[in-house]
Each structure stands twice: as structure tokens, then as C-alpha cells.
Amino acid sequence: MAKPSIFSKDYEKRMRKRKRTIFLVVLLVLVGISIVIFNSKIKNIDFSNVKANIQAWVDSGKQEEELTKVEEEETVEPEKEIPKEPEKTYVNINIAPGVEVKAEYVLQEGKKQFVAVDQIQGYTFNISPSKGQMLILDSAQNMKISDTEGAIKDITKTAYISQSGSNFPKDQILANNPTYIWHSQARFIDDAKVVYVSELPYFGNAGQKKYVWIHDIASGEDKTIWALIGTNITIGDIVPDKGITITVDGVVSYLKADETVTK
Numbered sequence: 662m663a664k665p666s667i668f669s670k671d672y673e674k675r676m677r678k679r680k681r682t683i684f685l686v687v688l689l690v691l692v693g694i695s696i697v698i699f700n701s702k703i704k705n706i707d708f709s710n711v712k713a714n715i716q717a718w719v720d721s722g723k724q725e726e727e728l729t730k731v732e733e734e735e736t737v738e739p740e741k742e743i744p745k746e747p748e749k750t751y752v753n754i755n756i757a758p759g760v761e762v763k764a765e766y767v768l769q770e771g772k773k774q775f776v777a778v779d780q781i782q783g784y785t786f787n788i789s790p791s792k793g794q795m796l797i798l799d800s801a802q803n804m805k806i807s808d809t810e811g812a813i814k815d816i817t818k819t820a821y822i823s824q825s826g827s828n829f830p831k832d833q834i835l836a837n838n839p840t841y842i843w844h845s846q847a848r849f850i851d852d853a854k855v856v857y858v859s860e861l862p863y864f865g866n867a868g869q870k871k872y873v874w875i876h877d878i879a880s881g882e883d884k885t886i887w888a889l890i891g892t893n894i895t896i897g898d899i900v901p902d903k904g905i906t907i908t909v910d911g912v913v914s915y916l917k918a919d920e921t922v923t924k
Contacts (some may be wrong), residue, residue, distance in 0.1 A: 726835075754811040756784065764795060766809055773809035789849040790899065796855060802835065802844040804855070806878065808872065816876055818844065818883055819863050834864065846896040850905050850918045853878055856878050858894050873907060875920060888922045889914060 774792035897906030904917035
């Protein structure tokens with residue numbers, strides 16, 4: 662490109678144009694050289710390594726994510742299952758005409774055992790040591806025994822026969838004297854015998870003296886325990902190897918099924 666004459670009237674304008682043209686040419690040359698150099702370097706780059714590095718980076722992220730998830734699963738405690746209470750089982754026992762009691766039982770080695778009984782006004786209940794029988798005493802002073810199938814056996818002493826042979830029927834005595842104690846505080850001594858408190862064998866003492874009796878379930882025989890007589894008698898719980906607790910006027914004794922009494 663020819664340089665314009667300094668004496669030309671548009672010298673400065675032409676010089677500016679000339680400089681721009683030169684700048685563009687130089688710039689194009691530089692860009693071309695850069696492209697050539699860049700292309701030659703790109704060809705020498707191993708893109709497989711780049712791809713492998715990128716994949717390794719991605720995989721490392723996934724592994725960290727999986728590890729975090731596992732750690733979270735391990736730290737989360739499983740919900741504790743609340744143990745369910747075993748379903749209760751009952752037997753309905755007809756203890757009197759129109760009167761039914763609900764008794765709970767469990768199975769032990771294939772045998773039913775009484776656990777508890779619903780309370781009914783006018784009745785008291787006592788479960789035998791083996792839990793296979795239940796003693797029932799009602800407000801009319803009748804004593805009955807039920808097994809775990811609901812079969813009832815009446816063990817009420819229906820009359821007292823004196824040594825002279827006189828007969829004193831229970832219902833007649835209570836009709837004439839409603840406060841008379843015929844059977845009270847009935848409890849099992851063991852599975853074969855029942856103990857209770859009575860004013861028998863005497864009448865008309867206004868309750869001043871009370872007596873402890875034992876009833877044999879199998880034979881139906883009743884016996885007075887003459888060593889246990891007093892104004893206030895309380896029958897308590899069975900004490901192993903001693904017998905059932907009997908408190909007479911504040912003195913504690915123990916009565917066994919063989920009728921022996923110890924302090």
C-alpha cells in the first residue's frame with residue numbers, strides 16, 4: 662500500500678485509513694497463526710484421558726452419595742414394636758338363678774387356671790392355690806365351688822345337727838335371726854379344704870363367741886377347730902409351710918389342712 666504524499670490535502674484522512682488497514686491485516690495474520698497453533702495442539706490432546714477423568718469425578722460423587730445414604734440408613738433406628746397384650750379369655754359362671762359372673766383364666770400346660778373374677782355386689786370370691794377352683798360366698802351365706810368349666814358344686818352346710826339329734830336348718834335360723842353368722846370369710850386352705858368363721862355350734866350368744874370351721878370338699882364333712890375361738894376372728898392369707906393365717910382377738914395363728922394350729 663503506497664504511502665500518501667504529505668502535501669496532499671486529505672493527507673491526514675488517508676493516513677488514518679492506511680493505519681486501520683495495516684492494523685486489520687496484522688490482526689488477521691495473528692488470528693491465522695493462533696488458529697494454526699491451536700489446531701496443532703488440539704490434535705495432540707488425549708481426549709480419552711479427559712473423558713476418563715470426568716467419569717471418575719462423576720463416579721466419585723455417586724459413591725459419596727451412596728455412602729451418605731447408607732450411613733443415614735444405619736443411623737436411623739427402627740421403630741420399636743409395642744408388645745401387644747395377650748388377649749384375655751373368660752368363662753361365664755352361673756352362680757345363682759339369673760346371676761352370672763365373668764371369670765378370667767389362662768392356659769398353663771393345657772389346663773385352665775383362674776386369674777381374676779369380676780366383683781358382684783353381695784358376693785365374695787376366693788381362688789384355690791392351684792387356681793383350678795373358685796369359692797363363692799353370697800349374702801345369704803351360701804357357699805359354692807366352681808371349676809374352670811363353670812360347673813358348680815354347692816357346699817353349703819344347710820343344717821346343723823346337734824349331739825342330741827336336733828336339726829337346726831340354716832334358712833330357718835337366719836330367718837329368725839338375720840344377723841346370725843352361719844358362713845363367713847370362706848377361703849381355701851388348699852385345693853381339698855375350705856375354712857370359714859361361724860357362730861355354730863351355739864345359738865343365742867349374740868355373736869359373743871365365734872368359731873373356725875374346716876369343710877372337706879370331697880366328703881362334705883365340717884369340723885370345728887376348738888383351738889381357735891374368740892370374739893373377733895379374721896382369716897388371712899396362706900403362708901407357705903405354715904398354713905392359712907388366722908387372727909383371734911389379736912393373736913396370730915396358722916391353721917393347716919390337717920387341722921393343726923401353730924403360732
